[in-house]
Amino acid sequence: GESVGLHLPTLSVQEGDNSIINCAYSNSASDYFIWYKQESGKGPQFIIDIRSNMDKRQGQRVTVLLNKTVKHLSLQIAATQPGDSAVYFCAEGTGNQFYFGTGTSLTVIP
């Protein structure tokens, strides 16, 4: 299988600060990337996606950056809130099948 990894397993941020979660991927052929959020006891939920023909995409309070040169993906969360506390993981793939990273646990400190 593909290797998808995260640089840090845990991240703690103060409420109101910005959060950055990183992800490295290994398959240069991957053309679709997704960030998921998984709260305790729940299944992963889609946050934002980006295709390989883009290098940045913005959503509500979230931005995904894609650097294909170094095969790196990041998720930026603006003005982090307590409800953002969760495990975040990236997925890379082509077509119908994706490979997932192990996740970064984000803790927001009030």
Add this chain to the structure above:
Amino acid sequence: DVKVTQSSRYLVKRTGEKVFLECVQDMDHENMFWYRQDPGLGLRLIYFSYDVKMKEKGDIPEGYSVSREKKERFSLILESASTNQTSMYLCASSFLGGYTFGSGTRLTVV
């Protein structure tokens, strides 16, 4: 709202029992997947299906089988449950893109 529904949130089974995990999606998606999620290992693909009565092995199919008799339903079967199959099981469906996940079934084999 689109949904992937897993029939049980928590299950406790005895070693050697035959276990059925059910997953139903209401999005008319062709593709369905079963993953297990373990701490530090991320999501690992067990089996997937791109069509009714079709199944393909994922990365860790040993000890599992699946059934896809109808498009909306994808069942995971543990023929003879073992303690090393204690895990969180996640079902997902997709159509030309990212996955929609169910809430997960936490299975404990004692």
